[in-house]
Amino acid sequence: MATRKPSTAYRCAECGWTSVKWVGRCGECQQWGTVTEVAEQTGILRGFTPHAPTADRVARPITDVATIEAPRRPTGVGEFDRVLGGGLVAGATILISGEPGVGKSTLLLEVAARAARSGRRVLYVSAEESTAQVRLRAERTGALHDELFIASETDLATLVGQIDQVVPTLLIVDSVQTVSSSLSEGLAGHPSQVREVAATLVRIAKERDLPVLIVGHVTKDGSIAGPRLLEHLVDVVCHFEGDRQTALRFVRALKNRFGPTDEVGCFEMTGDGIAEVPDPSGLFLGHGTPVSGSCVTVALEGRRALPVEIQALVNPSSTPNPRRVVNGVDSSRVAMILAVLERRAGLKLSALDVYVSTVGGVRLTEPAADLAIALAIASALGEFAIPHQVAAVGELSLSGEIRAVAQLAQRRSEASRLGFVHFVDAGSKHLPAALDTVRGHADRAARGGRGPLDRQSRGPSDVPEF
Template sequence: MAKTSTKYVCQSCGYEAVKWHGRCPGCGEWNTMEETLVEAPRGRGHLRDLVPGAPESRAQRMSQIPPASEQRFSTGMSECDRVLGGGVVAGSLVLIGGDPGIGKSTLLLQIAHHLAVAGRRVLYVSGEESAGQLRLRAERLETMHENVYVLAETDLEAALRAADELRPDLLIVDSIQTVYRPGMTSAPGSVSQVKECTGLLLRVAKSFNLATFIVGHVTKEGNLAGPRMLEHMVDAVLYFEGERHHAYRVLRAVKNRFGSTNELAIFEMRQEGLREVTNPSEMFLSERSERTPGSAVVAALEGSRPLLLEVQALVTPSSFAAPRRMATGADPNRTHLIIAVLEKRLGIRLQTSDAYVNLAGGVRVDEPAIDLGVAMALVSSSKDVPLPSGDVFVGEVGLTGEVRSVTRLEQRVREADKLGFSRCIVPAHSLRGWRQKGNIQVVGVHTLWDAMHLALQG
């Protein structure tokens, strides 16, 4: 009988200790150390012992490695391909996280259906739902296909043996917190099980050149459950975001070894499943109220995609000694900086007023190119004067009140022209060598004062 002992493992970062700590020495979190039963190592053997078809690894000279082109295949959803960097890379391990009920399983089931229609074989390993439940979901989403195989199993080694027999093009594990390795005494979902199962899936993906998607739960803070090193083990980490009670969902890459991490995909949740939103700017501006003080349109850039978003600001007298400052969707620190610049450079008194800033639609943008729009929305709300409904604002605001240049201005202006806006107020330094295109008027400004005078001159 194997000898067993106990140790304490942090459920946040995976730090191990022989005694309990109230505060984890590794990550500093409180009350995350849990007692875990440890079995003496018995040697889990080579991958070929678990999966007989696994190729044998041998060291070779780097110069003797044959050059291999990146093998990608489409998911059948252009928005998802954009986030992945052009499609799924064979042999990659992708982690998808999100809140419960946000639509992770729905997204993966639709991807499996598109691949099956294209003639590829998919194995869906479900540890949370039975095979009958998955069939009911597939019938509702109209994603039934003969090339999609379902295995309701939590034993990861049994699932990999089934994958070795089937040899699919895509393996989906839903979710990593429910599967386990029988040789370990810890419970499914524990730090050691999650690390071990992810490591095994990584070895299988690289050995068989098998594209693998795994679903991860998130904590109440919004981070992926399990050790932080889980994100370092996989090739790509995608977050599926959005409010459960709203129709729109955002798929965002926070790590991607095969593409950019600045891309995002937008979907609309319907009864028949997720529908791609091909024109998100029009969607974000569809409910905008014209001639309303505190509303401005900005041209942001997410990866290679320009987005027109509505910035809403509300400035109201405060009844407290310390006024409130709140920003939703925008960077709160940059919002505080803009408020300070408006007070110092434009003489707008905001120290006795509450200031709220919101990006409509639930999207989150961190780039400084929306600073000018945020500033103009705050000025408009403070003076209770609406901005012209045909104006779009682009520019970064400096501490001296100057409007600084931004990148890829032509794409932003083209998007505003496409949606029918009449004027775009941009940094003057970005107009060097500018050639007028389209029907939109492009006006350059040097300072916040110039922008305010131009926007409120009517």
């Protein structure tokens, strides 16, 4: 009897999409050059005999399933616990991605040190640094503890042996792209290697109820390197982001099976490591006497309402094509706001250079900052200073109408807590009315009716209701 020759198939190394013939571009993730020839996975074969499920695995109505809330263990880093939803869940695998040098290893070493100080045994496996290098960084950040074990391993089998020997209650692997398995083809970082290493770590986490933190590299466009299957295997995906020119860092949860995905953790890189920023409100506000071209808005980062100062500068242009330079805001959004200001508010800006920037290096992407950008530009053009106690939130339409934004009550509450007295929003209806309102506040402040607000000296009882 002739044996059946195994047929071949073609599979995408990024997302796992299969095809009967070779194509240059994956039909699922649209990546080029990722489809390679593999042995066909036939699935159900002839003669396959189904097995009856055991008593504890019989399908039953979902209403009969008991709800068991997963217990959490705080990491000791409050901002990281906020992103995770309260702490680490036993058996959870957490993938942390970010650009090189943003501070992923520093954050995880701090998490490991605080967990060790609480009496938990931690194994930190660094496949990119030697143990001596990790020790030097731990000395600088004050992360030395007897319950913190470190190892430098790039082989998956040896890594599993280290887990068996140390028996940790928390495992950190830095990073998944530098660990390889002899049971899989390719070098470390190859999609098949990443898939094998991640699957093994996930299986160990589930079998031993061991929380595992995994560091993942990112590509040039900022997405997580390796196959997309990596993101589906883990329970939580966190992205660590920040500008190298500033000390502020944000951690966002892109996926979380045990908590919300709209929380943001704030950190600050210091000479001694990484520090939490429970209240980052003062980082994005200017100080001193109010000057023209400055307006404060209240932006949302996850569930957090953060006041951000927007600065604008208007200058006569020396070139036929005036310059439009922005930093921290969307350039196309600013171009639209300039057109609305000129058409609906009568401000002549077409022959002027316009510069718009945010304070503190924060980036604003939501349209709720439109009104503050418009008021800052109008303030720079009219050379009147908007008082510190004025905040503006609203989306501008092309007709000059000010539209309401999401979670306005939370923005108002945060502005009131920080001492902002006047809140300009959709209640002004149209942009000219908002400009008149702000000019009125500026004129009263200039006449000495109300000076600049000292946010440090005013208490909540001194702030009137909006």
